[in-house]
Amino acid sequence: MPNPDHWEKLSDCARAAEDHRDLSAPFGFSTRVAALWAAGARPLVPNMWEWMSVRSVAVALGVMALTLAFNSDLFSRGFSIEVSVIDTIDGPIL
């Protein structure tokens, strides 16, 4: 059975402990807090334009990758344009 006086004795003794640490705000603390507050907390719902622009970049990169994948033959040929005689006959440039 625990002795009920133990906690009481210990807490009585601990209450006598004095905390001599400085209670004033450290240099620059209030300036930092005020600046953070003035800058405003980041909104919980991100800005719609910001959100859309990030998505737009992602979509643009995706489209670019798909285009490159489907036209790889074009790049493998090194952009060399081979105009055959038949092409010229079928579709003459007037």
Added chain:
Amino acid sequence: MDEDELDVPDCINRVRLRDEDAARALTEHLYPLVIKIIRSHLPRRGDEQDLAQDVFLKVFSRLDQYQGDVPLSHWVSRIALTTCLDRLRAQMRRPEWRMADLGETEAEILQSTLRIENEPQPGQALAARDLIEKLLDRLKPEDRLVITLLDLEEKSVAEIRDLTGWGESAVKVRAFRARRKMRQLIDLLEPENRNAKS
């Protein structure tokens, strides 16, 4: 800024109008109150400045909700306490430790406490406080908060109710549970009891 010179209601109004100088002055004014609460409840954590910063940002972001029906210090204390509680919940760890893990002075104060005929000496107060901090780490954050306020800061149940927003019976139940747990923990540190339980 000197506390006596600060016109708190005027300062609050200016902060509401986004006056940065007023925010700085209010921070300086309230800092001792906030840091005292943080040190009482999270004394062994090294990030007291970060926590104080969180408290002030909460205070400023909610300042429009402050109606002035309670003193500003009470309102801020409540925010500081709930912030400490959130941090305790987030960092909750209950390390196992034994008599051998205690420092020399902590072991001495424990021996004084365990012996009925011995009374802890006033010079052992800091060691007692350190020992209590270790014991408090083993409690649930809510129980820890209540027993700190009640038995170490000697606040009344009504004051704790106002500070935490919990009902009086909830405060009493938590206090009862926390005291019982503390007594058990102290008892477990007694070598004879440890040997008997192991």
